[in-house]
Amino acid sequence: MNHETPLSRRRLRTWLRLLRVTRATENRLREYLRLTHETTLPRFDVMAALYNSEEPMMMSELSKRLLVSNGNASTVVNRLEKDGLVERQAQEKDRRVVKVSLTDAGRATFQAQAVGHEKMVNDIFETLGHEEIDMIRDLLRRAEDRKAQSK
Template sequence: MTPEVSQIAAEPASKDRLRLWLRLLKTTRHIEAELRDRLRTEFGTTLPRFDVMAALSRHADGMKMSKLSGVLRVSNGNVTGIVDRLVDDGFVVRVAVPGDRRASLVRLTPKGQGEFARQATAHEAWLDAMLDTIDQSEAVAFAQRLDSLAHELMEDT
């Protein structure tokens, strides 16, 4: 037996899965910290603002605040403050929902679309550079496996 095989047999699978989780978490935190720093330095913005603009970029007709917070998996209160600042900057507009005085749609303005396009291009290039040691087929395989795992975990809840 090779040393790797004998070590695998000597420990329960739970230990290896724990190590995997910790490595995924460490790697994710490192990448996220780097993205936060670059967004702040190069665009004077934050990752949460980028995430809101990214979500809105996929919904040209706009989204209700409740749906936006659901997509981002954060509270309405967190999203409201971010949207307020994006409105102040002219990147986002609130539009009344006909027949529902309490609700409004939030959507990117043309200025916001342009700014998000600039940020998204840089964001993609940064991630590509950070992950350039992973070839395309590995990236596809990792993504498929993580998607599968996420689906399995959601079925269990």
């Protein structure tokens, strides 16, 4: 492809390539989590969000951070709660507001999963060095900033 190809077409092809890389990466991570930890990527993502939060999270905040519906987040949290990995805390002032946090068992489980997850991501992107990673992150930030400006 050269600069004679319209820029809009090149942008479209770049978007499609980003999708392919994302889907392939997610598929490998899903398979790893399923085979090694008998869990799913959505469960891992919920636990990661809770692990990285300094305080218990409201369900609405959790679903917003994960870019999923409240119903999807609730379904995953229900299963994690049943397994003893998360706990819900209803708020005294408004019992409809529920916050979620990891239990001690949930923190330990996530830490074990996160080590292998990081190794898998590292292996997937092993051909990229510091400069390439910085370049990709900078370019994606620019695209993200452009999206924020158009709102």
